[in-house]
Amino acid sequence: MSKLALTIDGKSIQTAEGQTVLSAARENGIHIPTLCYHPRTKQAGKCRLCVVEVEGLPGLRVSCSLEAKTGMVVRTNTEQVIETRKMIIELYLSNGKHNCLACEANGACELQDAAYRLGIDKPAFPEIPKDKPYDDSCPMIIRDMNKCIQCYRCIEACNSIAVNDVLDMGFRGSSMTVVCDTDKPMGKSSCVVCGECVQLCPTGALTEKKAVGKGRAWEMKTIKTTCGYCGVGCQLDLHVKDNRIIKVTGAENTAPNYGSLCVKGRFGYDYVHSPERLKSPLIKKDGKFEEVSWDEALDFVAGRLTEIKDKYGPGAIVGIGCARSTNESNYVMMKFMRAVIGTNNVDHCART
Amino acid sequence: MVAIAERILLTKSNVRELHSISVYLEHGGYQALKKALSMPPADIISMVEQSELRGRGGAGFPAGRKWRFLPAGRQLKRYLICNADEGEPGTFKDRQIMEFDPHLLIEGMTIAGYATGSCQGFIYIRGEYDWIAKVLVRAIKEAEDIGFSGNNILDTGFSFCVDVFRGAGSYICGEETALIESIEGKAGRPRLKPPFPASCGLYGEPTVIHNVSTLAFVPFIIERGPEAFKSFGKPGSYGTKMFGLCGHVNKPGVYEHPLGVSLKKLIYEDAGGIKGGKRLKAVIPGGLSAPVLKANEIDISMDFDSLTAAGSLLGTGGIIVLDEGVSIPFVAQKTAKFFAHESCGKCTPCREGTNVIRFLMDRLMQGKGSLNDIEQVLRLCRYMKGATLCALGEAAALAIGTMVRKFRDEFEELVK
Numbered sequence: 001m002s003k004l005a006l007t008i009d010g011k012s013i014q015t016a017e018g019q020t021v022l023s024a025a026r027e028n029g030i031h032i033p034t035l036c037y038h039p040r041t042k043q044a045g046k047c048r049l050c051v052v053e054v055e056g057l058p059g060l061r062v063s064c065s066l067e068a069k070t071g072m073v074v075r076t077n078t079e080q081v082i083e084t085r086k087m088i089i090e091l092y093l094s095n096g097k098h099n100c101l102a103c104e105a106n107g108a109c110e111l112q113d114a115a116y117r118l119g120i121d122k123p124a125f126p127e128i129p130k131d132k133p134y135d136d137s138c139p140m141i142i143r144d145m146n147k148c149i150q151c152y153r154c155i156e157a158c159n160s161i162a163v164n165d166v167l168d169m170g171f172r173g174s175s176m177t178v179v180c181d182t183d184k185p186m187g188k189s190s191c192v193v194c195g196e197c198v199q200l201c202p203t204g205a206l207t208e209k210k211a212v213g214k215g216r217a218w219e220m221k222t223i224k225t226t227c228g229y230c231g232v233g234c235q236l237d238l239h240v241k242d243n244r245i246i247k248v249t250g251a252e253n254t255a256p257n258y259g260s261l262c263v264k265g266r267f268g269y270d271y272v273h274s275p276e277r278l279k280s281p282l283i284k285k286d287g288k289f290e291e292v293s294w295d296e297a298l299d300f301v302a303g304r305l306t307e308i309k310d311k312y313g314p315g316a317i318v319g320i321g322c323a324r325s326t327n328e329s330n331y332v333m334m335k336f337m338r339a340v341i342g343t344n345n346v347d348h349c350a351r352t
Numbered sequence: 353m354v355a356i357a358e359r360i361l362l363t364k365s366n367v368r369e370l371h372s373i374s375v376y377l378e379h380g381g382y383q384a385l386k387k388a389l390s391m392p393p394a395d396i397i398s399m400v401e402q403s404e405l406r407g408r409g410g411a412g413f414p415a416g417r418k419w420r421f422l423p424a425g426r427q428l429k430r431y432l433i434c435n436a437d438e439g440e441p442g443t444f445k446d447r448q449i450m451e452f453d454p455h456l457l458i459e460g461m462t463i464a465g466y467a468t469g470s471c472q473g474f475i476y477i478r479g480e481y482d483w484i485a486k487v488l489v490r491a492i493k494e495a496e497d498i499g500f501s502g503n504n505i506l507d508t509g510f511s512f513c514v515d516v517f518r519g520a521g522s523y524i525c526g527e528e529t530a531l532i533e534s535i536e537g538k539a540g541r542p543r544l545k546p547p548f549p550a551s552c553g554l555y556g557e558p559t560v561i562h563n564v565s566t567l568a569f570v571p572f573i574i575e576r577g578p579e580a581f582k583s584f585g586k587p588g589s590y591g592t593k594m595f596g597l598c599g600h601v602n603k604p605g606v607y608e609h610p611l612g613v614s615l616k617k618l619i620y621e622d623a624g625g626i627k628g629g630k631r632l633k634a635v636i637p638g639g640l641s642a643p644v645l646k647a648n649e650i651d652i653s654m655d656f657d658s659l660t661a662a663g664s665l666l667g668t669g670g671i672i673v674l675d676e677g678v679s680i681p682f683v684a685q686k687t688a689k690f691f692a693h694e695s696c697g698k699c700t701p702c703r704e705g706t707n708v709i710r711f712l713m714d715r716l717m718q719g720k721g722s723l724n725d726i727e728q729v730l731r732l733c734r735y736m737k738g739a740t741l742c743a744l745g746e747a748a749a750l751a752i753g754t755m756v757r758k759f760r761d762e763f764e765e766l767v768k
């Protein structure tokens with residue numbers, strides 16, 4: 001891909017053709033704040049926080065949606081730009097209910113970060129009472145629309161990434177709010193609880209219900225692992241405090257899932273800490289299960305399979321593989337049945 | 353009475369039943385379409401370009417240049433949209449054509465459709481104009497029956513259908529991309545530009561969108577030529593414009609004049625001066641979005657450049673006249689309420705900014721405000737400008753900011 005040169009804040013920089021001014025700036029360590037932009041939902045232009053001045057163009061331009069062009073002269077820190085950004089953040093703070101002390105997103109909130117970086121203490125505008133829905137009807141997700149900054153990221157997540165078509169913006173002006181289906185409570189909507197929307201929400205408007213009160217962002221370690229549920233092998237980030245999983249998010253920027261997860265991978269982690277979880281093999285002896293070593297269990301299974309094969313022939317044995325386990329596991333299963341047992345009786349669960 | 357020679361669009365306003373096709377034909381109707389269909393489309397675009405016709409919907413963009421933005425090659429499906437949303441407060445000019453001379457619009461659209469290679473035209477009309485929508489539907493049917501519209505027009509092989517689409521009562525649906533979203537069945541919220549409609553518009557296809565009055569000039573330009581059009585008006589602002597006068601005037605109504613007519617003449621001659629012999633206080637010269645002019649600023653030529661130079665806008669040409677009895681803070685409060693109510697909500701400066709301005713204006717009017725409230729209104733108006741996704745938020749900031757700046761003493765009166 002060919003490169004082009006432009007100037008940002010007096011610094012001449014190179015970027016690939018087709019890049020936006022925002023990415024060009026970020027690649028080169030020039031900070032431009034954003035709220036509605038996310039690399040996975042792309043071009044946005046809604047919050048207007050990423051505005052910059054461009055020589056020869058009237059007004060301000062949103063850098064998230066402005067293609068970098070050769071010779072462009074961009075300024076990211078003029079009085080007009082900084083004051084516009086401050087106004088936007090102050091408007092958010094005066095038009096919503098943002099109590100960071102009690103918010104789950106404290107420490108991991110993009111609105112809080114932007115306010116901090118712009119040095120905003122309290123908005124100069126009056127606080128306008130808001131009474132938008134607080135919806136905890138979904139078993140896994142809490143929606144507090146008084147903290148919503150109308151960035152549309154959840155909507156893009158639901159419609160363009162997860163493609164579940166549940167969320168959209170309803171109403172207009174300052175009443176504009178994210179709605180599920182035709183403004184139903186989330187728990188009664190067609191939502192499949194994949195949590196894509198929660199992951200992309202920049203504020204505390206969408207949060208994981210099970211994580212409430214369990215810990216602050218800075219108290220948690222993030223541990224990357226592979227989801228144990230199926231053969232897709234989604235990459236997870238476990239958010240762990242005191243050796244317990246507080247919540248799970250999809251690992252961004254990596255195959256195969258690039259941040260997306262299903263309801264089980266994201267919310268079905270309780271089994272990890274279950275006291276009933278099996279930790280060693282069991283063999284039924286005298287009508288009761290007993291814990292045994294792996295060696296004993298494998299010897300027992302091999303012995304019984306050999307016995308059956310000797311007595312009734314290999315045709316008496318069938319192997320059922322798991323449709324959700326990996327290709328490699330299923331290959332080994334097939335190989336084992338044909339080469340070791342000597343039968344073509346192999347199938348998988350989804351067909352039985 | 354304005355001399356007929358001074359007009360292009362309203363020359364036949366004395367003709368009765370002009371809305372019926374037989375009367376329209378008797379008065380030379382559809383001759384321009386016949387002429388256009390005998391010409392190559394590129395020549396029509398050139399004529400419109402040479403006429404220097406600028407859009408009458410508010411922004412004044414040159415029509416011919418807009419048509420040139422269409423992608424080359426005619427393989428793509430294209431659409432032509434007539435913007436008949438006429439939602440700008442104080443504006444009531446387009447209905448004059450649609451209600452009394454609907455065939456002029458249909459003829460203009462069909463010529464524009466032919467020139468731009470469009471297959472389908474839409475008239476997006478504001479929901480409140482329900483009876484006018486019926487007039488249009490009837491006129492389209494008449495034109496189709498005689499072969500001036502629909503399939504294989506006048507046996508030339510060119511087909512162009514016009515459909516009437518009624519809006520549902522939202523001001524923002526007059527913004528071209530919100531209008532397109534609305535026709536597509538979505539909530540009326542503007543799209544991020546670029547891409548512009550000429551490359552990616554209705555259903556993702558190249559689309560040309562024009563105000564009713566812009567399209568209504570096309571038959572004249574084709575029939576009489578670009579020079580005839582340019583004999584009206586002045587450089588940069590050729591042709592005429594229908595000005596709608598309302599408010600405290602003796603004879604509110606629509607008056608057509610060449611661009612460059614004096615605002616003073618419009619108010620005192622056409623509209624018969626201020627009602628009840630009162631003194632003039634202020635004029636909003638181009639629909640509510642246009643910044644207010646003080647009484648001593650009305651000696652001005654009504655054209656694109658002069659009004660911009662005076663810090664206002666020609667806008668829609670809807671002129672709102674306010675007499676000495678009017679409280680400007682009251683007007684500002686109503687204006688703030690309007691824009692806050694009509695903001696689509698998509699971008700932050702407009703959604704939240706208009707809401708805070710409305711809140712502050714209410715507080716000021718209730719006598720509970722402070723000097724700081726006035727400063728914060730001005731701060732919002734200053735920084736919303738240039739930062740919004742579409743022109744609605746910017747218009748709110750300009751209109752209200754100008755009222756506060758020019759009549760600041762009246763606002764300060766409220767906090768004494």
Ligand SMILES: Cc1cc2nc3c(=O)[nH]c(=O)nc-3n(C[C@H](O)[C@H](O)[C@H](O)COP(=O)(O)O)c2cc1C
Binds near residue numbers: 436526529564742
């Ligand atoms: C908030 C808003 C409302 C608008 N309403 C109208 C309208 O009612 N009628 C109209 O013709 N143009 C309206 N416009 C302008 C259109 O976006 C567009 O510029 C115009 O239809 C183009 O036509 P023209 O080139 O013939 O002027 C509006 C623009 C904005 C930002």
Ligand code: SF4
Binds near residue numbers: 158191194198
């Ligand atoms: S959880 Fe998934 S399906 Fe439900 S609203 Fe969020 S993104 Fe859409």
Ligand code: SF4
Binds near residue numbers: 203
């Ligand atoms: S809920 Fe979150 S992601 Fe969705 S619009 Fe609001 S702030 Fe953005």
Ligand code: SF4
Binds near residue numbers: 542695697700702741
């Ligand atoms: S300026 Fe106002 S109307 Fe226009 S996109 Fe932004 S919120 Fe919507």
